Amino acid sequence: MFLDLLNNLAITASFLFIAGKFFQNRNLERDNTVRIKILLGFGAGVLGTLLMLNSIHPNETVIVDLRHLAMILAAVFGGPIAGVLSGLIIGAMRIILYGVSGASVIAAAVTAGIGILIGLLALVRFPKILYKYLIMNLICIMAFSVTILYLLNDVVLTGKVLIYFIPFAVCGNLFTYFLAESIKKANENHRNIKYYKLLAENSSDLITTHQLDGTFKYVSPSSRTILGYDPDELMGKNPYDFYHPEDLSKISASHDTILDSNQDDVVEYRFRRKDGSYVWLETTSKKMSGTGIETDELICSSRDVDIRKKLENDLIDRNNELKRISNMDGLTEIYNRRYFDYMLSEEWKRAVEKGTSLSLIMFDIDYFKFYNDTYGHQQGDECIKEIAHVGKMVLNKPYDLIARYGGEEFAVILPDTSENGALKVAETIRRSVQVLAIPHVNSKVKPIVTVSVGVATVQPTKEMNHLQLVVHADDALYKAKNAGRNRVHFCDVESEETKDIVPQS
Structure with a gap:
C-alpha cells in the first residue's frame, strides 16, 4: 500500500520536474498562450492516466487512485482550458482502459465534470495559492466520494475505501503543492539570474561580485572596454593589487563601512588598466541580498568617470588659477590689497588662538612722484616691480606675505614674529633696495631709489582689532618719512612707544 503511494508520488514528482524543466524560461501564471494551455492539459491527462494505471491497493478489495492531482495541477497552471482538457482526457482513458460499462461511463463523466469545475475555480483569486490547492482537492474528494458510494451502493464498503482515499488524497495534494511551488520558485530564480546576467553582460557599466576580502568572483564583459582586461584575467584576483596607492585609504574605509553597517557606499578611485594607465571609477558597493540564500559576497557597479x-580637475585648476589671479597684483605679481586685508584678518585670529606675536611692515618708495616725473610712468612701473621682487626675496618663512598696498606702497605680514625679528626684516628690505642703486637724480635723500619703512608688533587679544596694527604701522611709516626717509621706524602697539632706527649705511 505505502509502496503504491510512493510510486504515485514518484510519478507525480517526475512529471513536475520534467514540466518544470520544459517550462523553465516561461512564467506559466502570466505568459500562457492557448497552445501552452492545451499542452498543459494534455500533459496533465497523461499524468492522470498513469496515476490510474498505478492504483493504490490498501487491501485485496479496496482500490484507489490519485488521478485528480493531475487535474488540479492543470487547472492551477493552465486555467479552465487545461483543467477541462485534462478531465476529458482522463475520463476518456478511463473508458478505454477499463472498457465500456455503466461504472466506467459514470466515472469518466464525473472526472470530466470535476475538470470543468476546478477549471472554472482556477479563475477565482485566492489570498494564498495553497488555499486554491486545498479547495480544489476538497471538491475532488467530495465528488469522488459520492461517486464511489453510488457505484458501490454499500456504505460499509464505501467507508473502507474512503478511509484510505481521503488521507492519501490530502497527502498527495500537499506533496504536489509544495513540490510544484518549489519548482516554480526555482524557475523564477533561474529566469531572474538569466535576466540580470543579460543586463550585466550588456551594461556599459562594470558589474562585479566579490568575496568579503575583495577577491573577484564575477566580472562582466564590459571590463574589456573599461579596464582592458578579459573577465577571466581578473577572476580570483584581489582588486587591491590594481588600486592607485593614493586611493587605498578611502577604498579601505568604504569597504569597512559596507561590512560593518550593511549599507551601500559610493567611492571614487583610480584602477590600473591593462596598459598600465589609470582610469577613474565611481563604484557603488553593497552586500549581496535578495537571492533567497545567505551569502557572504559583495556586489559592485562601477562607472567610468575618467572624463568627468x-x-x-581641470575646472579645479582653472578655479585655483582664477583665484590666484584675483589675489595677485597684475603689475608686480605679488599679492594685492584685497588678499592682504583677508590674510591679515586670518593671521590675527590665528595669533589670538595661539597667543603669538604678529608684526606688520609698511614701506613705500621715497619721492616716487619725482621719479615718475623724471623717468616717466613706464620706468616707474619697472621700478615698482623691482622693489616688489626685492621685498619678496627677503622673506624666508613660509607664512610671511608681501602685498602691494597701493601705488608705490607695500605691506608685509610677519606671523609669529617679535619686534627684533620684524626690525631685521625691515632693515634688510631697506638695505636691499638701496643696494639695487636704481638711479633717482631728483630724490632729496640720495641719487638712488630708497624706501622708508614703518614697523608695528603686537600680541593680539580678543579685545583688540587687527586694524589697530595697520594704523600703527602706517603711523610708523609716516614718522620714518618725517625723520628724513630711507630709514626704519618702529611702533609698539600695546605701549604706543616709537623709535627711529638710524640707517646703518
Whole structure:
C-alpha cells in the first residue's frame, strides 16, 4: 500500500520536474498562450492516466487512485482550458482502459465534470495559492466520494475505501503543492539570474561580485572596454593589487563601512588598466541580498568617470588659477590689497588662538612722484616691480606675505614674529633696495631709489582689532618719512612707544 503511494508520488514528482524543466524560461501564471494551455492539459491527462494505471491497493478489495492531482495541477497552471482538457482526457482513458460499462461511463463523466469545475475555480483569486490547492482537492474528494458510494451502493464498503482515499488524497495534494511551488520558485530564480546576467553582460557599466576580502568572483564583459582586461584575467584576483596607492585609504574605509553597517557606499578611485594607465571609477558597493540564500559576497557597479574627473580637475585648476589671479597684483605679481586685508584678518585670529606675536611692515618708495616725473610712468612701473621682487626675496618663512598696498606702497605680514625679528626684516628690505642703486637724480635723500619703512608688533587679544596694527604701522611709516626717509621706524602697539632706527649705511 505505502509502496503504491510512493510510486504515485514518484510519478507525480517526475512529471513536475520534467514540466518544470520544459517550462523553465516561461512564467506559466502570466505568459500562457492557448497552445501552452492545451499542452498543459494534455500533459496533465497523461499524468492522470498513469496515476490510474498505478492504483493504490490498501487491501485485496479496496482500490484507489490519485488521478485528480493531475487535474488540479492543470487547472492551477493552465486555467479552465487545461483543467477541462485534462478531465476529458482522463475520463476518456478511463473508458478505454477499463472498457465500456455503466461504472466506467459514470466515472469518466464525473472526472470530466470535476475538470470543468476546478477549471472554472482556477479563475477565482485566492489570498494564498495553497488555499486554491486545498479547495480544489476538497471538491475532488467530495465528488469522488459520492461517486464511489453510488457505484458501490454499500456504505460499509464505501467507508473502507474512503478511509484510505481521503488521507492519501490530502497527502498527495500537499506533496504536489509544495513540490510544484518549489519548482516554480526555482524557475523564477533561474529566469531572474538569466535576466540580470543579460543586463550585466550588456551594461556599459562594470558589474562585479566579490568575496568579503575583495577577491573577484564575477566580472562582466564590459571590463574589456573599461579596464582592458578579459573577465577571466581578473577572476580570483584581489582588486587591491590594481588600486592607485593614493586611493587605498578611502577604498579601505568604504569597504569597512559596507561590512560593518550593511549599507551601500559610493567611492571614487583610480584602477590600473591593462596598459598600465589609470582610469577613474565611481563604484557603488553593497552586500549581496535578495537571492533567497545567505551569502557572504559583495556586489559592485562601477562607472567610468575618467572624463568627468579630468574635467573636474581641470575646472579645479582653472578655479585655483582664477583665484590666484584675483589675489595677485597684475603689475608686480605679488599679492594685492584685497588678499592682504583677508590674510591679515586670518593671521590675527590665528595669533589670538595661539597667543603669538604678529608684526606688520609698511614701506613705500621715497619721492616716487619725482621719479615718475623724471623717468616717466613706464620706468616707474619697472621700478615698482623691482622693489616688489626685492621685498619678496627677503622673506624666508613660509607664512610671511608681501602685498602691494597701493601705488608705490607695500605691506608685509610677519606671523609669529617679535619686534627684533620684524626690525631685521625691515632693515634688510631697506638695505636691499638701496643696494639695487636704481638711479633717482631728483630724490632729496640720495641719487638712488630708497624706501622708508614703518614697523608695528603686537600680541593680539580678543579685545583688540587687527586694524589697530595697520594704523600703527602706517603711523610708523609716516614718522620714518618725517625723520628724513630711507630709514626704519618702529611702533609698539600695546605701549604706543616709537623709535627711529638710524640707517646703518
